[in-house]
Amino acid sequence: MKIKHPFKTTLFSILLACGVVSAQPSLAANQTVRVGIMSGEDEDVWRAVAANAAKHGITVKITTFADYTQPNEALAQHDLDANSFQHKPYLDAQINARHYDIVPVGFTYVQPIGLYSRKWKSVDALPQNAAIGVPNDPSNEGRALLLLQANGVIKLRDNVGLLPTARDIASNPKHVQIKELDAGIVGRAIGDVDAAVVNTDWAIKAGIDIQHERIAQEKVESNPYRNFIAVNAKDAQAPWVKTLVESYQQTNVASSILKVYHGATLPAWEGAPQR
Structure with a gap:
């Protein structure tokens, strides 16, 4: 099925104090990070992430996709800095088919199929x-x-x-x-x-x-299909990556996940609240 308008871009520049509890990494102020996600409920989740990241000098620029095959290609072509939509078996299959040099850097949530x-x-x-x-x-x-x-x-x-x-x-x-x-x-x-x-x-x-x-x-325990934030391998150690992951792995983001997915999707990082 051909998708006529495969993605749209929205700028989340949210300058709010959001109570990020982890240590602040060093990061140049006013950096923009382009993140690809699937359209729909994740847009609300990433508004909370963007609010957290803004406190540490990052403006999160979101591109939404309607087709699972597109976010990794956009990342590999450097049209994105990161994406957040997939689990490890999916990424492994994509790497095997398309030879991407993309790596996971932090868990987000799990959606038991x-x-x-x-x-x-x-x-x-x-x-x-x-x-x-x-x-x-x-x-x-x-x-x-x-x-x-x-x-x-x-x-x-x-x-x-x-x-x-x-x-x-x-x-x-x-x-x-x-x-x-x-x-x-x-x-x-x-x-x-x-x-x-x-x-x-x-x-x-x-x-x-x-x-x-x-x-x-599916069982949730030890589920191999936990989703994550992914980046090009060359960027894995960049300071903004740590900030982005820490901005995601916060209580307000967990609350957003549980709310927008009606409890059918669970935060998957260590220590994340489940209700």
Whole structure:
């Protein structure tokens, strides 16, 4: 699907005292840092981050994207200084495919992926030959299949790691049909399938009732899919990176995450509040 207007840019220049509790790193005043995020709820979260960063001399300039494939390319082309939208398996797949020199520098939040249905009230109720929608990008399809395995729907071959595909299904007792769809579409297709594995942000955008239509969810503990802020490797030790991460990992940002995602997304840095 071609996106006519893939991104927009907004300048968050917020000069507020926001109670940043960590030590202040040394940083040249009035530095601008360009950060790429996905459009939607994260825009509210990053307003809180920008307010924290402004106290330390950083103006955060946000570019929002509507397509997961674009923020890493923009970062690699130096149109951004950082991005914040992905987890490690996704970045690893992107690096393998496109040879980016991009590294994670600080955790943000985790969005436990869920299995949702408007036709069935439980995983056990899924019928023979049920159609199940899954995201079609390598990391999220793998994540979806691992969730289906964890709930007894399928069994994957041994040692498939975090990136299995439908070809790795070793046992399929109910003969479910895996429907591979774009991550941004699979949630909107929930009425056309028996169930769909959907990322939290896309589930919210698709109008899915997170609490009442979810029939299975990933475990949060030791989740390998924690999102993070990422930068080009050459910038990893830059002072502004430390400031940006510390500006994110604050209580007011955690509160914003919990509010805008209705508790379905959890702050993921060490010591972050969970409610």
